[in-house]
Amino acid sequence: MPSKIKTPTTQYVCSECGYTAPKWLGKCPDCGNFNTMQEELVRADTQTSEPRRAVGTIKTRALPISQIGYEKFDRVKSGISEFDTVLGGGIVRGSLVLLGGDPGIGKSTLLTQVAAHLAKGHPTLYVSAEESCAQVKMRCDRLNLASENLLLLNETCLEDIEESLGDCQFVVIDSVQAIYTESMSSAAGSVGQVRECAAKLMRIAKSRQITFFIIGHVTKEGALAGPKVLEHIMDTVLYFEGQPEDNYKLLRAVKNRFGSAQEVGVFEMTDEGVKSVRDYAELFLSETRGVAAGSAVTPSESGNRCMNVELQTLIAKTAYGMPRRMSLGVDYNKLVVLIAVLEKRCGIPFFSSDVYVNAMGGIKLSEPSVDLAICAALASAASDVPIDKYTAVFGEVGLTGEIRPVTRADKRVYECIKTGFKKVVLPAKNLKACEKYADKIELVPVKYVGQMLKALQFRKE
Ligand SMILES: Nc1ncnc2c1ncn2[C@@H]1O[C@H](COP(=O)(O)OP(=O)(O)O)[C@@H](O)[C@H]1O
Numbered sequence: 018m019p020s021k022i023k024t025p026t027t028q029y030v031c032s033e034c035g036y037t038a039p040k041w042l043g044k045c046p047d048c049g050n051f052n053t054m055q056e057e058l059v060r061a062d063t064q065t066s067e068p069r070r071a072v073g074t075i076k077t078r079a080l081p082i083s084q085i086g087y088e089k090f091d092r093v094k095s096g097i098s099e100f101d102t103v104l105g106g107g108i109v110r111g112s113l114v115l116l117g118g119d120p121g122i123g124k125s126t127l128l129t130q131v132a133a134h135l136a137k138g139h140p141t142l143y144v145s146a147e148e149s150c151a152q153v154k155m156r157c158d159r160l161n162l163a164s165e166n167l168l169l170l171n172e173t174c175l176e177d178i179e180e181s182l183g184d185c186q187f188v189v190i191d192s193v194q195a196i197y198t199e200s201m202s203s204a205a206g207s208v209g210q211v212r213e214c215a216a217k218l219m220r221i222a223k224s225r226q227i228t229f230f231i232i233g234h235v236t237k238e239g240a241l242a243g244p245k246v247l248e249h250i251m252d253t254v255l256y257f258e259g260q261p262e263d264n265y266k267l268l269r270a271v272k273n274r275f276g277s278a279q280e281v282g283v284f285e286m287t288d289e290g291v292k293s294v295r296d297y298a299e300l301f302l303s304e305t306r307g308v309a310a311g312s313a314v315t316p317s318e319s320g321n322r323c324m325n326v327e328l329q330t331l332i333a334k335t336a337y338g339m340p341r342r343m344s345l346g347v348d349y350n351k352l353v354v355l356i357a358v359l360e361k362r363c364g365i366p367f368f369s370s371d372v373y374v375n376a377m378g379g380i381k382l383s384e385p386s387v388d389l390a391i392c393a394a395l396a397s398a399a400s401d402v403p404i405d406k407y408t409a410v411f412g413e414v415g416l417t418g419e420i421r422p423v424t425r426a427d428k429r430v431y432e433c434i435k436t437g438f439k440k441v442v443l444p445a446k447n448l449k450a451c452e453k454y455a456d457k458i459e460l461v462p463v464k465y466v467g468q469m470l471k472a473l474q475f476r477k478e
Pocket residue numbers: 118119120121122123124125126127159261
């Protein structure tokens with residue numbers, strides 16, 4: 018190691034009780050937990066017992082709020098409209114954006130596109146710690162990106178990356194788990210390394226007004242490696258979600274200091290990279306809607322965005338003693354409970370049938386408001402009567418068969434109006450909030466599952 022680099026001392030701190038030791042230990046001698054000792058930097062100022070500075074040398078002072086001026090966030094467009102939406106209207110200069118996601122979901126692809134677009138007007142650097150520069154170039158060629166001005170760097174040492182930044186304004190780090198700082202001896206990707214690298218990038222971002230896009234891998238448990246330690250350092254945390262085999266991916270903001278953390282962007286994976294899907298109205302609906310029995314449409318919320326999603330069910334006579342229940346996109350236990358409610362409260366028999374439920378487009382629906390649509394689809398399949406193409410259903414179903422109100426009902430009704438629906442079956446208690454739309458769409462309030470069946474004409478009472 019060159020002699021000019023002074024290696025700061027590190028210590029090992031127990032993440033459970035805070036016990037410190039100069040060496041790594043498998044078991045914390047203080048609290049007795051295993052594998053909790055993590056390497057941390059020892060700050061120079063904590064090593065001396067002298068006071069850090071004289072009293073009275075304070076540089077910052079508290080100010081009355083009226084004297085504080087406005088700071089205008091300069092936003093730069095990324096060239097991908099959905100990405101801008103999720104960020105809250107564009108990229109904020111000097112911010113730290115973390116992009117998390119499973120391997121192969123398209124993180125590198127998305128940020129290569131963003132970097133190539135930014136490089137047209139600003140000095141932009143793509144630091145690839147995982148792939149060689151030739152691989153990144155090949156990706157740019159494959160995606161037909163005009164990226165002549167994009168700078169590429171294949172480097173894993175953070176200190177070297179810092180020196181290569183030059184006057185770059187936008188920097189992509191692919192990925193934070195592959196880079197390391199020389200001030201720590203633990204391996205790249207360890208909690209201490211990831212935290213220290215992120216903190217260092219934060220200091221560079223704020224002092225030099227550089228925007229960093231940092232790619233982070235998600236661990237098996239679904240959290241970013243370096244468990245959550247990264248999230249509170251970042252200004253914005255985005256997760257790229259979706260099944261690798263699905264074409265549609267959702268980009269979700271889980272934290273945003275410059276915009277709403279409720280935004281969701283819809284992307285499509287094409288040969289030319291990730292593309293924004295603006296017309297998502299028809300994305301989660303099928304063409305057989307209204308013709309085949311067993312499907313119901315429900316307006317479901319994903320972040321700030323309300324989307325109409327179709328639920329399809331299939332009922333087949335069971336060939337075995339035990340009838341099967343299978344659900345894709347909705348909770349299995351919820352399906353079993355709703356089948357029991359329909360059997361007990363409405364007398365629809367399912368005990369000798371296999372039941373399959375699927376949410377279209379590979380989306381996951383976890384809201385309680387989808388209950389009523391599952392019931393409607395099941396009843397439609399059981400009676401072999403299709404639900405009208407322009408009718409949507411939403412509401413939470415209780416075990417007694419009562420229909421409970423759901424949140425933001427007016428937004429859901431508005432989404433139905435926007436996408437050309439003519440009738441909405443909704444919880445009676447939500448009617449008041451939606452009455453303002455009564456002249457645009459037929460509102461059918463229901464109190465019990467039986468009433469919903471009647472409203473959809475599966476049953477005459
Ligand atoms: N050479 C290639 N040809 C065609 N498709 C590719 C190629 N390389 C990657 N892809 C597609 O792009 C997707 C996203 O890749 P990538 O952006 O590298 O993912 P991540 O960085 O999230 O791990 C992959 O799942 C794959 O389907």
